[in-house]
Amino acid sequence: MQKETIALHAGYEKDSQGTMAVPIYMSTAYEFRDSEHAANLFALKELGNIYTRLMNPTSAVFEKRFAELEGGVAAIATASGMAAIFSCIVNLCEAGDNILVANAVYGGTSTLTDHTIKRFGIETRKFDVTNPSALEDLIDEKTKLILFESLSNPNLQVADFDTIVKVANKYNIITVVDNTVATPMLCNPIKLGCDIVVHSTSKYTTGQGLALGGIIVDSVSSGEKIKGNDRYTHFNEPDASYHGLVYSDLPFPPFIMRILLSVLRDLGAAPSPFNSWLMIQGLETLSLRMKQHSASALKVAQFLESHPNVKKVNYPGLKSDTNHNRAVQYLDGGFSGLLSFEVDSLETAKKIVDNIEIFSIVVNIGDSKSIITHPASTTHQQLSAQELEEAGIGAGLIRLSIGLEDTDDLIEELKKVL
Ligand SMILES: *Cc1c(COP(=O)(O)O)cnc(C)c1O
Numbered sequence: 008m009q010k011e012t013i014a015l016h017a018g019y020e021k022d023s024q025g026t027m028a029v030p031i032y033m034s035t036a037y038e039f040r041d042s043e044h045a046a047n048l049f050a051l052k053e054l055g056n057i058y059t060r061l062m063n064p065t066s067a068v069f070e071k072r073f074a075e076l077e078g079g080v081a082a083i084a085t086a087s088g089m090a091a092i093f094s095c096i097v098n099l100c101e102a103g104d105n106i107l108v109a110n111a112v113y114g115g116t117s118t119l120t121d122h123t124i125k126r127f128g129i130e131t132r133k134f135d136v137t138n139p140s141a142l143e144d145l146i147d148e149k150t151k152l153i154l155f156e157s158l159s160n161p162n163l164q165v166a167d168f169d170t171i172v173k174v175a176n177k178y179n180i181i182t183v184v185d186n187t188v189a190t191p192m193l194c195n196p197i198k199l200g201c202d203i204v205v206h207s208t209s210k211y212t213t214g215q216g217l218a219l220g221g222i223i224v225d226s227v228s229s230g231e232k233i234k235g236n237d238r239y240t241h242f243n244e245p246d247a248s249y250h251g252l253v254y255s256d257l258p259f260p261p262f263i264m265r266i267l268l269s270v271l272r273d274l275g276a277a278p279s280p281f282n283s284w285l286m287i288q289g290l291e292t293l294s295l296r297m298k299q300h301s302a303s304a305l306k307v308a309q310f311l312e313s314h315p316n317v318k319k320v321n322y323p324g325l326k327s328d329t330n331h332n333r334a335v336q337y338l339d340g341g342f343s344g345l346l347s348f349e350v351d352s353l354e355t356a357k358k359i360v361d362n363i364e365i366f367s368i369v370v371n372i373g374d375s376k377s378i379i380t381h382p383a384s385t386t387h388q389q390l391s392a393q394e395l396e397e398a399g400i401g402a403g404l405i406r407l408s409i410g411l412e413d414t415d416d417l418i419e420e421l422k423k424v425l
Contacts, residue, residue: 010076010192014290018071031284032064051257060275061267066283070222072290073206076191078198079224081263083271084283088187088207089115090276091221092154095183095203096120098262098270099151099239102128107145109136109155111162111398113207114386116185120154121394133397136166137330142174151238152181157196157337158188160372161347161382161406162399163321165330168337172200179232181239181262187211188345188372192297193338202229203262210373211344214289214296218282225263233261248273296375296411301341303417304409310418311348316355316425318403322346344409345372347382353402356381360405363424365412377410377417 008017019029037056039045047053056062066084074082085091096119100106108120110133120131132145136155153175155166166184175182183203184196190211196204206212208220233242234255242261245251249268254261271277278286301324308322323334324342334342350356359379360368366379370386380386382400390398409417 011294013072013075014293017075018068029065029068029284029287032280034063034280035059051252059280060277061271063277063280063283065280065287066278069283069286069290072287073191073208073212073222074224076290077186077204077224078195079204079226080260082222082224083263083266084208084278084286085221085223085271086276086278086282087219088113088185088205088209088221089119090274091205091207091223092116092183092185093119094266094270094274094276095205095223096124096129096152096154097127097274098266099181100124100127100129101241104128104149104151105130105132105147106151107132107134107142107153109134109159109164109166111136111159111164112154112156113160113185113187114382114389116154116156117387117394117398118389136171137164137333139167139170139174142171143177146174146178146180148238150178150180152183154183154185156185156188157194158323158334158343158345160188160345161380161386161404163188163323163328163330163345163347164399165323165333165337167333168196168199168201175202176200179236179238181229181232188343189338190293190297190343192294193301193340193343197224197226197228199337200228202226202232208286208289210371211293211297211300212286212289212373214292214373214375216369216371216374216376217289218285220278220282220286223263223266225260227260229262230255230260297341297343299411300344300373300409303411303414304344304346304407305342306414307407307409307417307421308346310421311346314422314425316350318349318351320346320348345406346409347404347406349401350403350405353383356403356405359424363420365417365420366407372406372408374408375411377412378408380406380408382406 070082182201187207204224242254305324323330366377
């Protein structure tokens with residue numbers, strides 16, 4: 008089945024009322040038939056609803072649909088994209104471990120991996136996704152995951168999937184790919200050999216800036232890497248917090264089962280069923296929107312590239328972009344709606360941001376309304392000068408999230424402020 012069809016139908020069987028739209032099951036808990044039923048659910052002898060921190064019928068439709076769109080085997084929705092990323096890290100790591108993280112990632116991911124997890128005793132080692140030749144040198148027996156973005160926010164680098172996957176498979180290390188900017192419509196990291204995909208569904212999935220959400224998608228390959236692997240002993244030995252359960256012995260994907268049974272249980276970053284319902288509405292039009300976002304962004308990028316006051320444009324759809332070849336290789340159907348460009352100074356950048364119309368100054372992306380952001384003073388403000396430089400975020404860098412307005416109207420506005 009094609010993604011357009013999956014996005015509308017997968018994971019939902021109409022209830023007894025024949026309800027066309029997926030119902031919103033606003034319920035904290037679920038009644039057990041009897042005490043044996045309850046015991047069976049807790050013992051995983053039977054699968055079923057227990058409590059909405061762990062599962063919910065509305066969220067389940069969203070999860071099944073998203074897993075299928077990504078070519079994965081199962082998915083778990085979370086309260087936000089950051090909750091999804093943090094959950095993946097704690098699912099694999101403990102104090103003393105290290106993780107490999109791309110040096111250009113979303114601001115929140117950057118502070119999480121550089122600072123917050125350090126306090127948990129987990130070390131972050133950085134690498135360049137466009138040239139991951141040094142990746143192997145960073146790996147030791149305590150390396151538990153490789154985290155990177157398929158299309159990085161905000162400087163739009165396209166990861167060299169083949170090289171990263173080759174190294175990850177050689178050492179049996181799990182790859183976690185943040186596919187937020189590309190969306191499952193343009194890129195499917197699992198099909199490119201990666202193990203886990205995460206998204207902030209707050210962006211293109213909801214599509215209108217309506218709600219926070221995240222999702223974690225699992226694959227067959229993560230289970231194969233985990234089983235019997237000394238790197239991941241906590242999946243292969245009895246879990247004392249779940250009466251001796253051994254995750255890799257379950258007839259279900261171990262990574263996502265541990266997220267559900269241990270991480271969600273203990274951290275509680277579950278989505279509201281209402282937000283999952285909003286995400287389902289977003290998925291229905293995601294394919295159409297990504298085509299339009301991509302077509303418009305390419306046209307805007309071409310305009311900016313031709314403008315004398317623009318020093319550089321980062322958009323992988325441009326032939327001149329250093330990421331273009333990888334973008335053509337790994338993306339299908341467009342290059343998404345995010346681009347960034349550089350002007351000569353902080354002052355010029357501020358002037359543009361303050362005077363432009365139609366575009367709103369907002370630290371979000373993937374909205375149907377166009378957005379302008381100055382990363383150095385907002386999303387990436389917490390980064391040091393050196394960290395900014397490593398992430399390729401200069402003082403004159405402006406990020407645009409191209410919405411669904413008429414493209415020529417957007418170009419007219421940019422012309423005026425430039
Ligand atoms: C926004 C974003 C996140 C964080 O997601 P939230 O839903 O805001 O928590 C993570 N990664 C990328 C690439 C993002 O754009």
